[in-house]
Amino acid sequence: xxxxxxxxxxxxxxxxxxxxxxxxxxxxxxxxxxxxxxxxxxxxxxxxxxxxxxxxxxxxxxxxxxxxxxxxxxxxxxxxxxxxxxxxxxxxxxxxxxxxxxxxxxxxxxxxxxxxxxxxxxxxxxxxxxxxxxxxxxxxxxxxxxxxxxxxxxxxxxxxxxxxxxxxxxxxxxxxxxxxxxxxxxxxxxxxxxxxxxxxxxxxxxxxxxxxxxxxxxxxxxxxxxxxxxxxxxxxxxxxxxxxxxxxxxxxxxxxxxxxxxxxxx
Amino acid sequence: xxxxxxxxxxxxxxxxxxxxxxxxxxxxxxxxxxxxxxxxxxxxxxxxxxxxxxxxxxxxxxxxxxxxxxxxxxxxxxxxxxxxxxxxxxxxxxxxxxxxxxxxxxxxxxxxxxxxxxxxxxxxxxxxxxxxxxxxxxxxxxxxxxxxxxxxxxxxxxxxxxxxxxxxxxxxxxxxxxxxxxxxxxxxxxxxxxxxxxxxxxxxxxxxxxxxxxxxxxxxxxxxxxxxxxxxxxxxxxxxxxxxxxxxxxxxxxxxxxxxxxxxxxxxxxxxxxxxxxxxxxxxxxxxxxxxxxxxxxxxxxxxxxxxxxxxxxxxxxxxxxxxxxxxxxxxxxxxxxxxx
Ligand SMILES: Nc1ncnc2c1ncn2[C@@H]1O[C@H](COP(=O)(O)OP(=O)(O)OP(=O)(O)O)[C@@H](O)[C@H]1O
Ligand SMILES: [Mg+2]
Numbered sequence: 001x002x003x004x005x006x007x008x009x010x011x012x013x014x015x016x017x018x019x020x021x022x023x024x025x026x027x028x029x030x031x032x033x034x035x036x037x038x039x040x041x042x043x044x045x046x047x048x049x050x051x052x053x054x055x056x057x058x059x060x061x062x063x064x065x066x067x068x069x070x071x072x073x074x075x076x077x078x079x080x081x082x083x084x085x086x087x088x089x090x091x092x093x094x095x096x097x098x099x100x101x102x103x104x105x106x107x108x109x110x111x112x113x114x115x116x117x118x119x120x121x122x123x124x125x126x127x128x129x130x131x132x133x134x135x136x137x138x139x140x141x142x143x144x145x146x147x148x149x150x151x152x153x154x155x156x157x158x159x160x161x162x163x164x165x166x167x168x169x170x171x172x173x174x175x176x177x178x179x180x181x182x183x184x185x186x187x188x189x190x191x192x193x194x195x196x197x198x199x200x201x202x203x204x205x206x207x208x209x210x211x212x213x214x215x216x217x218x219x220x221x222x223x224x225x226x227x228x229x230x231x232x233x234x235x236x237x238x239x240x241x242x243x244x245x246x247x248x249x250x251x252x253x254x255x256x257x258x259x260x261x262x263x264x265x266x
Numbered sequence: 267x268x269x270x271x272x273x274x275x276x277x278x279x280x281x282x283x284x285x286x287x288x289x290x291x292x293x294x295x296x297x298x299x300x301x302x303x304x305x306x307x308x309x310x311x312x313x314x315x316x317x318x319x320x321x322x323x324x325x326x327x328x329x330x331x332x333x334x335x336x337x338x339x340x341x342x343x344x345x346x347x348x349x350x351x352x353x354x355x356x357x358x359x360x361x362x363x364x365x366x367x368x369x370x371x372x373x374x375x376x377x378x379x380x381x382x383x384x385x386x387x388x389x390x391x392x393x394x395x396x397x398x399x400x401x402x403x404x405x406x407x408x409x410x411x412x413x414x415x416x417x418x419x420x421x422x423x424x425x426x427x428x429x430x431x432x433x434x435x436x437x438x439x440x441x442x443x444x445x446x447x448x449x450x451x452x453x454x455x456x457x458x459x460x461x462x463x464x465x466x467x468x469x470x471x472x473x474x475x476x477x478x479x480x481x482x483x484x485x486x487x488x489x490x491x492x493x494x495x496x497x498x499x500x501x502x503x504x505x506x507x508x509x510x511x512x513x514x515x516x517x518x519x520x521x522x523x524x525x526x527x528x529x530x531x532x533x534x535x536x537x538x539x540x541x542x543x544x545x546x547x548x549x550x551x552x553x554x555x556x557x558x559x560x561x562x563x564x565x566x567x568x569x570x571x572x573x574x575x576x577x578x579x580x581x582x583x584x585x586x587x588x589x590x591x592x593x594x595x596x597x598x599x600x601x602x603x604x605x606x607x
Contacts, residue, residue: 057493078495093493095483097553106483107495109476121475 006069008033008205009054009085009174014063016049023049025229026063031174031205036196038216039209041226041249047209048090050226051176054207055087056080067173078107084173088180090209092163096152100144101125101132103151104166135169136162140191156183164192168199175199176207181215193219213242225249294602298547299559301598305545305591306566313573320576323451330458333568335523338461338516339535340542340560341468342393342509347543348472349485349505350552351407355396356513357535358418361528363389364517365422367440368431368527378439386514392418393510400506401499415536426529433525443522457519461561464512469557481505485552541588542567545595549603566591 009031016024024046031037041047052058054065056074065072067083074080080087094103105128111117112124129147136144139161144154151159160183167175177196181189189212196206196219210216216223217237225233225248233248233255247253294301314321339356346353367385370376376384392414399410433441443457472478480501483491492498521527546563548555567588574584 076495076497077493078497081495087493089493091489091493093490095486095490095494095553097486098479098483102479103494106479106491109479111476120470121477123474123476123479 005032007031007066008068010066010069011050011054012064012066014050014053014060014065016046016053016058016060022229024053024060027226027229028231029054029207029224030234031207032222034200034203034205035221036200036206036208036219037222037224038220039207039224039226040211040213040216040245045226045249046229047226048178051087051178051207051209052089054080055085055176057087057089081107081170084171086167086171086175088160088163088167088175088177090178090182092159094151094159094163097150099148099150100136100154100162101129101147103162104128104132104135104169106166108170135165139165139168139195157185157188160184161188161192164195168195171199171204174205174207178209179211180208181210181212189215213246216245217242225255227251291602291604294598297556298549298554298599298602299556299562300547302545302547302559302562302566302595306562306569309566309569309573313569313577316573317576320573324453325572325576327446327453329565329568329572331453331455331523332572333564334455334458334461335516335520336535336538336542336567337561337564338464338519339513339539340546340564341461341464341557342512342516343539344543344546344548344555344557344560345468345472345481345505345509345512346407347485347540347548347550348481348552348555349502350488350550351400351485351502351505352411352540352550353396353407353506353509354411354536355392355415355418356411356509356539357532358415358422359389359392359510359513360517360520360535361532362392362418362422362425362517363514364520364527365426365431365529367517368436368521369426371437371440372431372435378437381437382439382518385517386511389514389517390507390511393506393508393513394503396510397503397506401502419533422529428529430526430528430530436521436525436527440518440521440527441525443519444525445522455522457522460515460519464515465557465561472557477501477504482553485554487553538567541592544599545591547595547599549599550596551603554603563595 007030011027011029013026013028014024015026027046027050029050039047049058053060056077056079059075072083095106098106110124110128112122116122117124132147144158144161151162154162160180164177164180167177181192184192193215196208199206208220220237223235223237223245224231225235225245227249235245244253248255319325339360343353343356363385366388367381370384371378371381396410396414399405400407443460444455446453446455447459472481480491480496483494483496484498484501488498520532524531542563543560544550544563545566546555546559546561548559570587570591571584574587
């Protein structure tokens with residue numbers, strides 16, 4: 001990837017601690033326009049915490065974030081959303097008792113036109129159901145028919161599909177997905193990967209956290225390797241093999257970030 | 267099956283296999299107030315055999331008047347319980363506001379409307395104080411309101427110097443809600459009408475506005491709501507402030523109903539309002555329920571007490587019956603929740 005382009009989203013030296021647990025310890029991240037950046041790392045490496053900082057769900061203790069080269073601070077999730085960043089969280093962040101349409105539009109409900117909406121603040125439920133259905137169908141994950149179905153009555157994978165559809169429907173600038181295929185079957189995983197590629201085709205950069213190496217190597221332009229709260233290397237599927245990435249991830253190999261050459265553990 | 271479809275296939279399969287019990291469970295899951303409505307109709311049916319005076323316009327009007335106050339408090343309590351909170355101080359807020367209204371009018375000679383406005387402001391402020399402790403200091407609602415229940419009760423006694431203000435001393439403005447609306451043989455008071463209007467407004471807001479949806483989402487899963495971009499603290503604050511306002515309006519209903527303002531009344535309002543909400547099918551775990559259920563719940567308690575009294579049943583047994591109702595309601599709630607998993 002040419003370093004002449006400026007990153008869309010950049011984090012420098014982020015630190016986030018929970019009490020005495022250091023979740024990320026001076027981690028960097030760069031996301032370039034129109035790329036799929038995979039973020040890999042062992043359990044507890046700080047991947048989720050990192051993207052929570054990027055989406056304003058958590059506030060980093062220190063470090064800077066830049067969106068389009070401008071320093072940015074997200075004080076709440078809504079700030080990042082207003083900036084066009086959509087996130088699929090590992091926990092999905094769907095409200096079980098609400099239906100699919102309500103979940104898709106949660107926090108950005110659309111009001112009816114005219115005085116019913118402006119004075120009585122009535123929601124345009126039928127309109128939201130209709131476009132929710134379009135978004136779900138566009139995803140191609142089995143056509144979930146009934147948008148009035150409560151999310152808790154869906155299977156784990158179907159819930160994940162709802163969360164992915166939500167991000168894909170509203171993302172304007174950056175889309176972040178934290179293990180979006182973890183609960184999905186083979187066919188549905190393929191569908192989500194296709195979706196990610198189509199987002200890239202639309203020019204949207206995607207951050208994809210995944211433990212599934214074949215998937216990562218299938219779609220990623222670059223692979224950000226996170227270990228013990230730090231970014232320790234960035235490689236590409238062309239420059240390195242899966243085994244090498246896994247070895248770096250687990251600490252069996254040490255990779256110099258700058259010249260990206262492999263070296264044995266010292 | 268070219269357009270193979272996981273969801274509809276699974277749903278169709280489920281429907282095919284669903285037993286009567288599962289279907290009932292699913293209906294109750296969607297409309298949690300249905301079981302309380304059934305209990306109400308059933309109770310009215312039974313009690314009408316217990317005493318011929320039960321089903322008279324006179325007696326039914328009396329039941330409504332008796333339940334208006336609990337019903338009003340339960341409206342605010344429902345909002346809070348929907349967010350998975352609880353308010354043990356609601357009755358104390360209402361009594362505090364009623365004493366402020368009565369004393370500023372009677373002792374300080376304020377005009378009725380000004381005293382009323384001050385009472386409303388005090389009640390709303392008390393709700394806001396609860397909300398502030400819960401959202402800014404991050405204390406659990408149970409602890410906060412247990413504390414403020416004592417604080418508000420003490421403030422009331424201190425402020426009122428232990429004195430009841432009787433109807434002759436009260437301005438007609440305050441007694442207005444006790445007046446009946448002529449409706450044939452029924453004697454529905456303006457207080458009852460106000461409570462019904464309050465429920466209509468709240469039901470509309472909860473069902474048709476974004477605010478209502480956010481109240482449910484926060485109670486359902488607060489972390490999911492936060493990550494979905496809802497400003498959960500703002501929603502919680504709005505709920506406690508609205509509830510405080512409702513409790514303050516209730517104080518007007520209380521004065522109209524008992525034609526007096528007494529610092530010692532209403533100690534049972536706190537728990538009775540929770541009883542009404544629970545019997546009305548709203549889940550104490552938050553995110554599930556309908557506000558009208560609480561009105562039905564309040565009326566059920568009123569119907570049981572009234573019907574059992576007319577049937578000559580001792581007060582102890584009435585209280586016992588209400589206890590059984592609560593436990594039954596929560597058991598049904600637990601059973602319904604299983605349908606969702
Ligand atoms: N809310 C929290 N409170 C306390 N500690 C936390 C919290 N969230 C994360 N941590 C800690 O921070 C570290 C990094 O967690 P994080 O969830 O970012 O890991 P991850 O790389 O996403 O792991 P996984 O692959 O299992 O999802 C872990 O040690 C975890 O225990
Ligand atoms: Mg994670």
